[in-house]
Amino acid sequence: MSGHQSWFDLNLGISALKYIEEIKNGNLTAEEFISKTIERIQKVDSKLHAYLSINEQAVEQAKSIDKKIKAKENVGACMGMPISIKDNICVKGTKTTCASKMLEDFIAPYDATVVSKLKAEDTIIIGKTNLDEFAMGFTTEFSAYGPSKNPWNTEYVPGGSSGGSAAAVSALECIASLGSDTGGSVRNPASFCSVVGLKPTYGLISRYGLISYSNSIEQIGPITRTVEDTAFLLNIIAGMDPHDNTTIDNQNENYLNDIDSGVEGKKIGIIKEMTHEGVDKQVSAATNKAISNFEGLGATFEEISLDMVAYSVAAYYIITATEAGSNLARYDNLRYGYDFDSEGYEFNSYLSKARKNFGPEVTRRMILGGFVPSAGHAGKYFLKAMKVKSKLTAQVNEALKKVDMLIAPTVPILPFRFGEKIDDPVALFLVDINTVTANLTEKPAISIPFEISGGLPIGIQLLGKSMQDKMLLQAAYALQNTVKLPEVPI
Amino acid sequence: MTKIGLEIHCQLTNLQSKLFCSCKANYREFSPNTNICPICVGLPGSLPMLNQKAVEKATMISMALNCKTPEKIAFFRKNYFYPDLPKNFQITQFDAYGPTSIGHDGKITIEGKEIRIRRIQIEEDPGRLIYEGTSEKTQIPLVDYNRAGTPLVEIVTEPDFDNPKQVRVFLNILVDLLENLGVSDPTLEGALRADGNVSVEGGNKIEIKNVASFHDLEKAIHFEITRQQSLVERNIPIISETRQWDDRRKITISARKKEEEQDYRYFLEGDIPWVKLNSDHFKKLREKMPESIASKRERYVEKYGITNQVADVLSSDKYYADLFEQSHDEKNAKEIANIITTDLMGFVDTREKRETSKLTHQHLTELVNSIMDNKITRNSAKTALQEMVSTGKSLIEIISEQDLDYVSDESTISSIINEVLNEEANAVQEVKEKPETVNFLVGKVMKKSKGKADPSMTLNILKKKLGIT
Numbered sequence: 009m010s011g012h013q014s015w016f017d018l019n020l021g022i023s024a025l026k027y028i029e030e031i032k033n034g035n036l037t038a039e040e041f042i043s044k045t046i047e048r049i050q051k052v053d054s055k056l057h058a059y060l061s062i063n064e065q066a067v068e069q070a071k072s073i074d075k076k077i078k079a080k081e082n083v084g085a086c087m088g089m090p091i092s093i094k095d096n097i098c099v100k101g102t103k104t105t106c107a108s109k110m111l112e113d114f115i116a117p118y119d120a121t122v123v124s125k126l127k128a129e130d131t132i133i134i135g136k137t138n139l140d141e142f143a144m145g146f147t148t149e150f151s152a153y154g155p156s157k158n159p160w161n162t163e164y165v166p167g168g169s170s171g172g173s174a175a176a177v178s179a180l181e182c183i184a185s186l187g188s189d190t191g192g193s194v195r196n197p198a199s200f201c202s203v204v205g206l207k208p209t210y211g212l213i214s215r216y217g218l219i220s221y222s223n224s225i226e227q228i229g230p231i232t233r234t235v236e237d238t239a240f241l242l243n244i245i246a247g248m249d250p251h252d253n254t255t256i257d258n259q260n261e262n263y264l265n266d267i268d269s270g271v272e273g274k275k276i277g278i279i280k281e282m283t284h285e286g287v288d289k290q291v292s293a294a295t296n297k298a299i300s301n302f303e304g305l306g307a308t309f310e311e312i313s314l315d316m317v318a319y320s321v322a323a324y325y326i327i328t329a330t331e332a333g334s335n336l337a338r339y340d341n342l343r344y345g346y347d348f349d350s351e352g353y354e355f356n357s358y359l360s361k362a363r364k365n366f367g368p369e370v371t372r373r374m375i376l377g378g379f380v381p382s383a384g385h386a387g388k389y390f391l392k393a394m395k396v397k398s399k400l401t402a403q404v405n406e407a408l409k410k411v412d413m414l415i416a417p418t419v420p421i422l423p424f425r426f427g428e429k430i431d432d433p434v435a436l437f438l439v440d441i442n443t444v445t446a447n448l449t450e451k452p453a454i455s456i457p458f459e460i461s462g463g464l465p466i467g468i469q470l471l472g473k474s475m476q477d478k479m480l481l482q483a484a485y486a487l488q489n490t491v492k493l494p495e496v497p498i
Numbered sequence: 499m500t501k502i503g504l505e506i507h508c509q510l511t512n513l514q515s516k517l518f519c520s521c522k523a524n525y526r527e528f529s530p531n532t533n534i535c536p537i538c539v540g541l542p543g544s545l546p547m548l549n550q551k552a553v554e555k556a557t558m559i560s561m562a563l564n565c566k567t568p569e570k571i572a573f574f575r576k577n578y579f580y581p582d583l584p585k586n587f588q589i590t591q592f593d594a595y596g597p598t599s600i601g602h603d604g605k606i607t608i609e610g611k612e613i614r615i616r617r618i619q620i621e622e623d624p625g626r627l628i629y630e631g632t633s634e635k636t637q638i639p640l641v642d643y644n645r646a647g648t649p650l651v652e653i654v655t656e657p658d659f660d661n662p663k664q665v666r667v668f669l670n671i672l673v674d675l676l677e678n679l680g681v682s683d684p685t686l687e688g689a690l691r692a693d694g695n696v697s698v699e700g701g702n703k704i705e706i707k708n709v710a711s712f713h714d715l716e717k718a719i720h721f722e723i724t725r726q727q728s729l730v731e732r733n734i735p736i737i738s739e740t741r742q743w744d745d746r747r748k749i750t751i752s753a754r755k756k757e758e759e760q761d762y763r764y765f766l767e768g769d770i771p772w773v774k775l776n777s778d779h780f781k782k783l784r785e786k787m788p789e790s791i792a793s794k795r796e797r798y799v800e801k802y803g804i805t806n807q808v809a810d811v812l813s814s815d816k817y818y819a820d821l822f823e824q825s826h827d828e829k830n831a832k833e834i835a836n837i838i839t840t841d842l843m844g845f846v847d848t849r850e851k852r853e854t855s856k857l858t859h860q861h862l863t864e865l866v867n868s869i870m871d872n873k874i875t876r877n878s879a880k881t882a883l884q885e886m887v888s889t890g891k892s893l894i895e896i897i898s899e900q901d902l903d904y905v906s907d908e909s910t911i912s913s914i915i916n917e918v919l920n921e922e923a924n925a926v927q928e929v930k931e932k933p934e935t936v937n938f939l940v941g942k943v944m945k946k947s948k949g950k951a952d953p954s955m956t957l958n959i960l961k962k963k964l965g966i967t
Contacts, residue, residue: 121621253547253548338542380764381763
């Protein structure tokens with residue numbers, strides 16, 4: 009691209025890498041882009057409700073970054089690009105509500121590690137995005153502040169729990185977003201909103217500042233419009249963190265280098281249990297097309313059966329409920345939370361009254377979490393779930409000895425309308441079945457936007473070996489370049 | 499048969515920081531809720547960072563109590579609601595998948611009786627509840643989180659004690675051992691706490707909680723034994739329960755049923771990966787481990803000919819033992835040991851006195867060498883020692899200021915003796931009849947010389963002058 013872009017044809021749909029190029033070339037200023045982004049949010053977010061709060065200082069911050077650029081001072085790699093953050097990740101001095109009434113007035117006194125890393129690279133945190141309360145759900149319908157809408161069709165759910173993040177990226181309300189993925193919460197909405205979503209290897213990204221739901225399996229993950237942008241963000245936010253004992257040293261891997269290495273000679277396993285039963289025919293057709301596109305690039309395929317997948321969703325709900333029951337116990341409204349007069353209560357009555365501010369899904373999972381690991385029931389539920397987790401891990405590890413990565417649709421069904429599945433346990437099973445395996449086995453998995461079918465997005469998922477997130481990104485990049493998707497209608 | 503078991507909580511007070519964050523482990527000097535951070539008050543999104551030094555200290559305790567240590571340790575969550583517990587779960591250790599606590603199956607022998615150690619675990623201390631207000635009705639509970647997250651080691655014994663006296667002896671030995679290891683300062687309030695469990699013949703196990711001090715624990719156990727025995731005598735069944743020690747009334751009272759039926763839903767703490775304890779870890783610690791009290795005692799007796807009693811006192815108190823180790827050499831060891839256990843003990847018998855004492859080991863060496871070289875008398879030495887403790891002045895300074903130098907000049911002593919003989923005519927008469935009373939006159943001479951006269955020279959001259967042998 010050459011020549012100066014005018015204010016009017018400024019394209020909010022550019023990638024992070026393009027944004028940096030334009031800023032460097034002097035074709036664009038951070039202030040222009042941020043102002044335009046805020047205009048866009050003001051225009052579309054009343055329909056989408058992707059955001060829970062907006063950074064009021066964003067334009068000022070952009071101006072000061074422009075000043076640094078103009079003065080040729082050191083500027084961070086993000087050069088003022090607007091990135092949104094899921095509202096269960098702490099940003100210092102801003103409300104971090106987890107979309108819960110329980111944390112209605114909680115202002116985080118510190119930055120999550122990912123946020124301080126982004127800020128150090130001159131990112132502008134444009135706002136905090138909507139989610140299912142405490143990240144429990146897959147539609148954002150459980151947000152205490154109302155659901156987000158799918159930019160491709162506002163009568164449809166955006167997926168979840170990072171639905172606000174995916175909708176915001178998809179609808180050009182920011183360049184990228186950070187979500188969190190406990191059982192598919194990055195990949196599911198990425199698939200439903202036709203954007204890229206990565207759940208990295210467990211331990212690759214620090215969880216410090218991510219408000220725990222099920223801490224032993226969840227990870228923060230980037231949501232972007234291109235695979236390269238995910239690689240770019242991963243370069244910034246991945247790596248060891250002294251604040252998180254579970255982080256792994258990634259040797260400063262550069263995920264963007266050689267992203268175009270292709271899939272020639274790569275062996276890919278098709279997960280049998282995720283590609284047949286219950287899969288919508290459009291999703292099935294898209295998956296087959298993705299496989300044939302990959303074959304065209306020199307990859308080979310074989311079908312692989314992972315029979316423990318049948319038990320994965322049950323195990324997932326037991327483990328997450330157990331950990332949530334413990335992680336959310338701290339919300340007793342004694343130290344922070346929301347406005348509540350304690351006069352006339354003793355400790356136990358205060359506690360049960362204060363904790364009534366949790367929404368229905370959180371309450372359900374807390375009750376479950378009090379039961380499944382309790383003495384007398386742990387053997388039947390929690391310990392059995394842990395057994396499924398370790399057997400599933402062994403099966404996936406075994407499979408990944410034979411092949412380089414695994415493939416399946418991210419979600420076996422198409423996006424659906426609001427209220428359609430919220431009380432349907434079978435639908436619940438189908439929504440989670442393809443994504444929870446990566447969390448239970450600590451493996452990296454990515455959702456790549458692949459098709460728009462009848463106006464509704466379909467994403468393809470790749471699942472790779474531990475700490476081989478780079479190989480996964482290379483394959484995702486190759487697949488992305490086999491398709492040209494329409495622009496978001498909103 | 500009466501069976502008593504103990505659960506001892508020992509704060510690792512000698513550590514710089516808390517178990518999972520960089521707040522101070524010594525929370526005592528802070529005003530309420532100022533020694534806190536997002537981690538120790540469990541703010542949303544915070545994660546624990548394990549203090550490796552705490553694992554080291556706990557390993558040392560485990561080794562000193564002859565425990566077996568696993569190859570890797572794990573942390574668990576103990577879930578319960580209480581206002582002093584910021585996360586509403588405590589990070590602790592638990593042997594759900596075989597032994598994964600820092601120690602198990604240890605033992606320690608007291609007065610010929612073997613007390614088995616069931617388990618040693620690392621855990622975090624909760625905050626503290628402070629009640630403000632005069633009567634029970636007007637009391638307002640306040641929470642201070644300064645203590646929350648302080649590193650604790652819990653030591654659980656088997657029910658191997660027969661009586662409260664054994665408990666006291668055990669606890670005394672344990673306190674000395676922990677202090678000698680340099681892991682904890684037992685003189686700090688709340689640094690060491692113990693709960694007990696008691697069962698008598700024909701009864702069930704009763705746990706006693708809420709005991710503030712070791713001294714009270716002995717009383718509480720005593721009370722429980724008597725209470726349970728009188729129930730048994732009246733054929734009233736003893737139901738297994740937890741009882742609280744009521745410090746005001748000096749009795750135990752039944753805790754609410756709810757508390758004893760609590761289900762803690764233990765499960766693995768995913769935020770702290772398993773910690774591998776390889777042979778290097780143990781080797782390094784073994785090198786770092788201070789010599790045990792028993793080994794010190796034996797060395798003092800065998801190498802220096804120090805008496806058993808003195809060696810006992812010296813070795814079991816880390817403060818004295820450290821002073822001794824730094825100040826002695828082969829020649830003066832016995833005399834230094836004696837000075838510490840006779841004269842010095844009176845000057846530094848409390849924590850406060852030790853903290854304000856200006857005495858150094860160089861002082862002690864100098865002092866004892868001067869006694870041995872007949873430059874100062876034992877009496878003057880005591881005066882000088884007190885001065886050293888309170889001012890930190892050197893021996894030379896003290897001698898010149900207080901006129902304490904030794905008198906061994908025959909004519910000076912002789913003239914003092916003449917004065918005494920003139921003044922004490924009656925005593926002189928008595929000594930001539932009963933020579934063994936001569937020490938009275940020696941004492942008078944010493945007094946007149948302000949303790950500076952050479953006692954043996956004084957005696958010799960006195961004997962000569964009085965013509966006795």
